[in-house]
Amino acid sequence: MPKREKKESMKIVPPGKKKCVWMEAGVVSYKLCDNNYDCPTCVYDHAMQTKVDRQKEAALTRPIEASPDQFTHSWVDKMMRLPASKRKCRYMITGEVDRKICPNAYECGTCSFDRMMQQRLQAEPLPVKTPAEVAGFELADGFYYHEGHTWARPEYGGRVRVGLDDFAQKLVGRLKRIDLPHIGHQLNQGETGFTVTRNGDTVGVLSPVDGIVSRVNDKILNNPELINRSPYEQGWLMIIEPTKLRKNLKGLYYGEEASSHIQAEKDRLFEVANEEFRMAADGGESVEDISGEMEGEAWVKLAKTFLRSQ
Amino acid sequence: MISEGGNAHLPLCVMICSIGPVDPFVRDQVAECVSCQCRLPCRFSPEMTTPAYAFDEKRQQYNSKLILRYLMDLNHRSLRFLAVTQLDLFVPILKYVFGLAQIEGQCAIISTYRLRPEYYGHAPNPALFMERVKKTALHELGHTMGLTHCRDRRCIMHSATTIEDTDVKRARFCPTCHEIFKWQLEQYVS
Ligand SMILES: [Zn+2]
Numbered sequence A: 001m002p003k004r005e006k007k008e009s010m011k012i013v014p015p016g017k018k019k020c021v022w023m024e025a026g027v028v029s030y031k032l033c034d035n036n037y038d039c040p041t042c043v044y045d046h047a048m049q050t051k052v053d054r055q056k057e058a059a060l061t062r063p064i065e066a067s068p069d070q071f072t073h074s075w076v077d078k079m080m081r082l083p084a085s086k087r088k089c090r091y092m093i094t095g096e097v098d099r100k101i102c103p104n105a106y107e108c109g110t111c112s113f114d115r116m117m118q119q120r121l122q123a124e125p126l127p128v129k130t131p132a133e134v135a136g137f138e139l140a141d142g143f144y145y146h147e148g149h150t151w152a153r154p155e156y157g158g159r160v161r162v163g164l165d166d167f168a169q170k171l172v173g174r175l176k177r178i179d180l181p182h183i184g185h186q187l188n189q190g191e192t193g194f195t196v197t198r199n200g201d202t203v204g205v206l207s208p209v210d211g212i213v214s215r216v217n218d219k220i221l222n223n224p225e226l227i228n229r230s231p232y233e234q235g236w237l238m239i240i241e242p243t244k245l246r247k248n249l250k251g252l253y254y255g256e257e258a259s260s261h262i263q264a265e266k267d268r269l270f271e272v273a274n275e276e277f278r279m280a281a282d283g284g285e286s287v288e289d290i291s292g293e294m295e296g297e298a299w300v301k302l303a304k305t306f307l308r309s310q
Numbered sequence B: 001m002i003s004e005g006g007n008a009h010l011p012l013c014v015m016i017c018s019i020g021p022v023d024p025f026v027r028d029q030v031a032e033c034v035s036c037q038c039r040l041p042c043r044f045s046p047e048m049t050t051p052a053y054a055f056d057e058k059r060q061q062y063n064s065k066l067i068l069r070y071l072m073d074l075n076h077r078s079l080r081f082l083a084v085t086q087l088d089l090f091v092p093i094l095k096y097v098f099g100l101a102q103i104e105g106q107c108a109i110i111s112t113y114r115l116r117p118e119y120y121g122h123a124p125n126p127a128l129f130m131e132r133v134k135k136t137a138l139h140e141l142g143h144t145m146g147l148t149h150c151r152d153r154r155c156i157m158h159s160a161t162t163i164e165d166t167d168v169k170r171a172r173f174c175p176t177c178h179e180i181f182k183w184q185l186e187q188y189v190s
């Protein structure tokens, strides 16, 4: 039965992608989330909800036949039909908690577990799978990378966490200070979002997305070395409420593209750092602190070149 | 100044030179590989002494950039000059290098230090070791002929950050890199 097999294989969710709640509940057979589980702002969720409401109304006046493209139940209706022990909490569906049964009939807006999770998820960086090594630099999987070496990671609820990538971290080295914008500040993709300072020299870093700063990582203000120790987790910088996420993500590197970008940047870094004559080096990882080998003017020049800032 | 690549009057050959003691067998194998793959005859120049000037106390390694600089200032009577050493090399910014080369220039250097399986705690494997030496030599020669890094993982001009990268590559140029290499070489012949 090859036909059936095909249908099954279509339901495979690619790694790194997540099922839409409408798929999880079994209302639709295949739909991936493309809005970071921010259902209130999701066009698809709205359209589905409208469809369900309309068909529910129609069902009141005349009985309708069951057919695959008619939806008389929303995902919440479907989930509520399951035995209580099968009603997965939305944080379980998205993998943020291992096992959690919905305690509040999917009324997430009034759920205290939901509120706790929202706050916790903002404060704690999500765990990162062991980052891949590309050209001697670590790249975290599932992150989007700006050419100016910041990363953006869309998270639950449509927020975006932002940080410096491993290349930037090694490039700028041990920082004396990092100045992050205030909460409520508007950032624009490709424009200076914050600054880093070392040995009295300050360089701007570009924001990877457009949006409003909703939280900054207080821990790194006193401990900038967290950025060096853990650029993709503990060293995160801020959380942004994006305003043009879908458009912004298209302007960022992801997956294979991110790898190619880092490889090219390594070669370029080598050229810039050794510009007296053209040469190519083959081998190792970069030293932990690239700028430790070049102070003052050289540091500013190198940082500005690769962070693409003025 | 003969450090630039466009010297048609230089003998069309690759000079191979040991820096510090190097197993003559390794040297011979490199020569054989280069003449076979690049269609360039090889000659040997007398061994140079260990370059004390390039030793970095802090890193306990030799700065390959300083060695390359030194080689570039010498007057070589050959199209290309390939130095081979057993010393552990680095360049500023990188923790170590397998090789360093001028892009479209006369000189390159390779190190066998991190090419031995023993270095990674594996059993000695002379065949694998020689494979790595040849690949590294061809790669650096490619740079001196103006080739930059190739995206094809199997191509000899793919950048090697780790020894695994070296092992994945084949000891030959991909069609594009081969064409560029050949074209560059023809420039010197005509
Ligand atoms: Zn190379």
Ligand SMILES: [Zn+2]
Pocket (backbone or CB within 6 Å): B150, B151, B152, B155, B156, B157, B158, B173, B174, B175, B176, B177, B178
């Ligand atoms: Zn190639």
